[in-house]
Amino acid sequence: EDQVTQSPEALRLQEGESSSLNCSYTVSGLRGLFWYRQDPGKGPEFLFTLYSAGEEKEKERLKATLTKKESFLHITAPKPEDSATYLCAVQAMETSGSRLTFGEGTQLTVNP
Amino acid sequence: GAVVSQHPSWVICKSGTSVKIECRSLDFQATTMFWYRQFPKQSLMLMATSNEGSKATYEQGVEKDKFLINHASLTLSTLTVTSAHPEDSSFYICSARKGTGGWYEQYFGPGTRLTVT
Numbered sequence: 001e002d003q004v005t006q007s008p009e010a011l012r013l014q015e016g017e018s019s020s021l022n023c024s025y026t027v028s029g030l031r032g033l034f035w036y037r038q039d040p041g042k043g044p045e046f047l048f049t050l051y052s053a054g055e056e057k058e059k060e061r062l063k064a065t066l067t068k069k070e071s072f073l074h075i076t077a078p079k080p081e082d083s084a085t086y087l088c089a090v091q092a093m094e095t096s097g098s099r100l101t102f103g104e105g106t107q108l109t110v111n112p
Numbered sequence: 113g114a115v116v117s118q119h120p121s122w123v124i125c126k127s128g129t130s131v132k133i134e135c136r137s138l139d140f141q142a143t144t145m146f147w148y149r150q151f152p153k154q155s156l157m158l159m160a161t162s163n164e165g166s167k168a169t170y171e172q173g174v175e176k177d178k179f180l181i182n183h184a185s186l187t188l189s190t191l192t193v194t195s196a197h198p199e200d201s202s203f204y205i206c207s208a209r210k211g212t213g214g215w216y217e218q219y220f221g222p223g224t225r226l227t228v229t
Contacts, residue, residue, distance in 0.1 A: 034218065043118075043205045043220035044156070087155065098144055098209050100218065102155045 002027045002092050006103035013078055013110050021073040021106045023088030033071050034100060035064050036087040044087055047073075078110045114140050116208050118221035125196055125228055133191045133224045135206030141186035142208035146218070147179070150203045162189045196228045 003026040013019055025033065032051050036044035048057045050066040057064050061082065063074040073086055085107045089100040115138040125131050135145055143164045148156040160170045160181050168181035178200075180192040189208075193200055205223040209216050 032216075036220070041203075041223070041225070043116075043207075043223045046114075046217055046219050049217055098216065098218070099146070099158055099161060104155045 002090060002101040004088055004090055004101050004103035006086075006088050006106050008106060009104065010107045011109070013075075013108070015079055015110055015112050016077045018074070018076045018078070020075070021086055021108070023071040023073070023103055024069060025071070025088075025090045027090050027092040027101075029093035031091045031093045033066055034089045034091070035071070035073055036089070038085045038087055038105070047086075075108070078108075080110050080112050083108055083110045114138075114208070114210050114217070114219045116206065116219045116221040118206055118224050120224060121222060122225040123227070125226070127197050127228055128195055130192055130194045131196055131226060133193075133204055133206075133226075135189045135191070135208070135221050137187045137208040137210070137219075140208070140210045142189075142210065143186060144209040145183060145189040146207045146209075147181060147189075147191050148205045148207065150205060150223075156205065159191075193226065196226070198228045201226055201228045 005024045007022045032049050034049050035047040038044040048064040053068045055066050061076050065072045085105040087105045089102045117136045119134045145162040147159045150156050158171050159174045160168045162168045162181045162183040164183045170176045183189040203223050207218050207220040209218050
């Protein structure tokens with residue numbers, strides 16, 4: 001059974017204080033790992049897809065990296081508008097229908 | 113990027129009535145769409161996978177006769193909650209797969225808040 005564990009559950013940062021969110025996963029074979037951002041009362045917003053260990057992708061203050069067991073979402077010099085819940089999801093090679101398995105998310109709060 | 117819309121964004125209905133939620137991919141074609149349910153402070157729970165022109169595949173524990181899914185075209189999937197009850201009150205979110213084969217991205221709609229009174 002595919003499993004995704006995100007840590008920490010909640011993270012409070014001061015504006016400008018860089019940090020990382022962790023996503024550990026267990027799958028029989030990884031097809032892709034996805035990062036999303038979700039604001040309260042809204043649908044998740046696509047951030048990144050990573051397909052193979054060693055891959056990195058960046059978008060503004062966010063950088064996602066992938067190893068064979070986990071992924072990190074690095075936030076550099078965060079701003080209050082980066083406050084949101086960040087969700088990680090995986091799709092396994094054997095998964096039919098492209099279904100994703102989501103973690104519980106990390107709720108990030110950036111204080112001004 | 114890609115845009116997925118949902119309608120309505122929120123709906124209030126009486127117990128025993130049915131509610132239809134639409135999910136549209138606005139600038140791409142999606143052979144596969146997904147329906148999720150999300151409770152407060154929890155992650156997304158996949159309800160079903162919707163494939164254009166064929167029957168939906170439901171996750172274990174999801175009543176297919178209660179949550180009717182129709183994927184009538186490459187840009188539209190609908191979820192109908194039949195004979196709704198207060199316990200069906202939740203945040204329903206759809207997503208659409210963009211891309212083919214093993215390389216794709218999944219984009220989400222803004223969600224529909226359903227309240228059953």
